Amino acid sequence: MSLKILQKEKLTEFIEQLLPQYRIAGPIKDKGGYAFQEITDPAELELEYTTTILPPKKYLLPTREVLFEFDNSNGGVLQPPPQAKPTIIFGMHTCDLHAVQLLDQVFSAGHTDPNYLDRRKNTLIVSIECLSPCDENSFCKSMGTLSADEGYDLHLTDLGDAYAVDIGTEAGEALLKQVPTNEPTTETIQRLNAVLSEKWPRFPYRLNFDVSDLPSLLNLSMKSPLWNELGERCLACAACTNVCPTCFCFDVYDEIGLDLRHGQRLRTWDSCQLDEFATVAGGHNFRKSRALRQRHRFMRKGKYILEAHNYLGCVGCGRCARACLVDITPVGVFNELHRQLEVEGRL
Amino acid sequence: MILTTSHPPIAEAAHDEELFLPTFATIKSIRQLTELEKVFTLELPNSAPLGHRPGQFVEVSILGVGEAPISISSSPSRSAKSFEFCARKVGDVTGALHKLQPGDRVGIRGPFGRGFPIEKFRGKDLLFAPGGLGLAPLRSLINQVLDERAMFGRVVILYGARTPDELLFKDELKRWGERKDVELLLTVDRGDESWTGNVGVITTLFRQISVYPRNTVAVTCGPPVMYRFVLMELFGKGISEGNIWLSLERRMKCGVGKCGHCQINNVYACQSGPVFSYKEIKGLEEAL
Numbered sequence: 315m316s317l318k319i320l321q322k323e324k325l326t327e328f329i330e331q332l333l334p335q336y337r338i339a340g341p342i343k344d345k346g347g348y349a350f351q352e353i354t355d356p357a358e359l360e361l362e363y364t365t366t367i368l369p370p371k372k373y374l375l376p377t378r379e380v381l382f383e384f385d386n387s388n389g390g391v392l393q394p395p396p397q398a399k400p401t402i403i404f405g406m407h408t409c410d411l412h413a414v415q416l417l418d419q420v421f422s423a424g425h426t427d428p429n430y431l432d433r434r435k436n437t438l439i440v441s442i443e444c445l446s447p448c449d450e451n452s453f454c455k456s457m458g459t460l461s462a463d464e465g466y467d468l469h470l471t472d473l474g475d476a477y478a479v480d481i482g483t484e485a486g487e488a489l490l491k492q493v494p495t496n497e498p499t500t501e502t503i504q505r506l507n508a509v510l511s512e513k514w515p516r517f518p519y520r521l522n523f524d525v526s527d528l529p530s531l532l533n534l535s536m537k538s539p540l541w542n543e544l545g546e547r548c549l550a551c552a553a554c555t556n557v558c559p560t561c562f563c564f565d566v567y568d569e570i571g572l573d574l575r576h577g578q579r580l581r582t583w584d585s586c587q588l589d590e591f592a593t594v595a596g597g598h599n600f601r602k603s604r605a606l607r608q609r610h611r612f613m614r615k616g617k618y619i620l621e622a623h624n625y626l627g628c629v630g631c632g633r634c635a636r637a638c639l640v641d642i643t644p645v646g647v648f649n650e651l652h653r654q655l656e657v658e659g660r661l
Numbered sequence: 662m663i664l665t666t667s668h669p670p671i672a673e674a675a676h677d678e679e680l681f682l683p684t685f686a687t688i689k690s691i692r693q694l695t696e697l698e699k700v701f702t703l704e705l706p707n708s709a710p711l712g713h714r715p716g717q718f719v720e721v722s723i724l725g726v727g728e729a730p731i732s733i734s735s736s737p738s739r740s741a742k743s744f745e746f747c748a749r750k751v752g753d754v755t756g757a758l759h760k761l762q763p764g765d766r767v768g769i770r771g772p773f774g775r776g777f778p779i780e781k782f783r784g785k786d787l788l789f790a791p792g793g794l795g796l797a798p799l800r801s802l803i804n805q806v807l808d809e810r811a812m813f814g815r816v817v818i819l820y821g822a823r824t825p826d827e828l829l830f831k832d833e834l835k836r837w838g839e840r841k842d843v844e845l846l847l848t849v850d851r852g853d854e855s856w857t858g859n860v861g862v863i864t865t866l867f868r869q870i871s872v873y874p875r876n877t878v879a880v881t882c883g884p885p886v887m888y889r890f891v892l893m894e895l896f897g898k899g900i901s902e903g904n905i906w907l908s909l910e911r912r913m914k915c916g917v918g919k920c921g922h923c924q925i926n927n928v929y930a931c932q933s934g935p936v937f938s939y940k941e942i943k944g945l946e947e948a949l
Binding site: 317381382384390392420421423424425426427428429536557562563564565566567568570574577579581584586591592593595596598600601606610613614617618620622 | 678680681685690700712715722724725726727728749751752755766768873884885910911912914915917919920921924925926927929932946947
């Protein structure tokens with residue numbers, strides 16, 4: 315929409331203005347790494363962070379949420395859960411921002427998901443332009459998520475002593491009105507251009523092919539021997555899906571109190587990597603082996619989700635690669651499938 | 662990032678405020694069919710119709726125990742005020758269901774999924790081949806077909822169960838068998854002293870019938886292991902892939918295309934199925 319300049323010394327004031335009105339979640343230092351957490355003091359925010367273990371998805375799709383509460387004794391009167399708190403996710407990287415766009419699509423397509431959409435409606439996103447790669451596992455440039463031109467309410471780019479703030483929505487504009495900003499000058503625009511053009515070469519391409527070929531590459535790889543190799547290594551621990559910003563599969567189950575009267579129906583994150591995920595009541599498991607489950611995961615990321623929702627299911631954040639105990643990585647898998655097809659002359 | 666594909670995105674629908682909240686239906690009657698299977702007749706508040714098509718399923722819940730997808734067993738052409746499903750006592754929810762009495766209430770969400778395209782079946786000869794509990798979802802379709810009998814050609818039902826005791830809906834099987842316009846053949850894997858009928862798996866029945874393949878629609882449902890054998894018999898009769906319909910079992914947790922449990926490759930069984938033609942699923946490695 316439009317661009318404003320926010321002096322860095324005004325950031326603290328900005329956050330202090332917002333803290334009484336919103337729950338603010340942002341990257342903070344935590345045990346040697348970074349994590350998205352609710353902040354109470356602007357000094358906690360670490361906007362120059364690398365990556366977080368869990369993506370900010372947890373504020374939109376909590377690890378565990380109450381769908382409704384019940385009381386069995388009076389015939390199961392249902393109490394809908396409380397309304398979502400107004401939240402600002404501050405400092406979201408653009409890979410995660412692309413992931414949120416996919417989640418928005420998934421939960422608003424077909425049957426809309428009231429719980430997700432209620433939280434989303436009450437969430438503002440202040441994203442930040444990444445100026446260098448998080449680490450050697452990031453492959454955002456290959457996935458086209460190195461930047462974003464939509465999906466945020468405000469988007470910050472670090473210009474040194476100030477942030478260029480791109481206003482994405484009216485809600486973002488209203489937010490920014492709570493702090494003094496300057497109009498951009500020719501000099502600051504030039505600086506913004508320089509910062510953006512200098513960042514580009516700092517990021518390597520890590521896929522050996524163009525990402526637009528990924529769906530067809532996977533299509534040709536249903537019977538690749540690689541899936542069995544991955545299955546031999548995979549521990550089925552589900553760390554990869556737990557840290558993924560685009561994984562949205564869930565389980566639904568009931569918990570009942572010791573009085574056997576009051577209880578809750580819960581939704582929790584689930585994983586297609588777990589043995590029971592595709593098992594039906596009679597015991598038949600439609601993805602019995604870890605090889606089939608790994609194949610399913612990568613097919614979802616690069617093909618199935620795209621076919622269902624028009625968004626790729628991988629944003630190149632590299633979290634699953636960092637989390638995997640046996641070094642199964644999307645870059646490694648996709649490049650190996652590409653190599654196999656090249657050797658077989660099937661490309 | 663967005664890549665363009667030939668697949669359109671899923672269409673927008675109205676905001677579903679109560680997506681996960683069940684409606685409570687009252688159990689009107691319970692019939693014990695076999696040692697493990699009971700049929701439950703339920704009525705929604707104000708006798709509201711469920712509004713289902715044969716082949717669709719509902720999410721059945723018992724508060725404090727959980728929720729399970731169960732296919733609807735009654736035909737919408739019979740009673741608008743009530744509906745039925747058949748539950749085998751095999752898990753937590755079905756175990757708890759089996760302890761309920763008439764007058765008790767159970768939570769219902771749905772109906773969900775795509776049912777049988779019965780309009781396409783009109784004018785055709787129909788060959789039903791359910792195995793075991795697979796008769797439960799097909800019964801809904803069979804009864805609708807029998808209620809609109811004049812609109813269809815031959816009706817052949819080949820039904821197999823493991824033992825005579827495990828045959829479902831015996832009273833209805835008897836009525837179907839007495840009809841002149843229904844050809845019913847039964848088999849059991851293992852007979853007993855009272856059984857005088859065919860012994861052998863369901864495929865042994867196919868040898869006893871002949872069909873005109875170009876005008877035949879086959880509908881089958883059963884345990885996963887059954888499908889490949891039944892499909893071979895159907896292909897052997899010359900029935901085309903697009904005229905073979907199956908109802909696939911998956912563990913739908915949400916019923917609305919989100920939770921991922923029912924996914925068959927890129928297809929959500931709860932949205933695109935659970936009813937599929939063989940032509941639709943033959944390219945899906947995880948389907949059968």
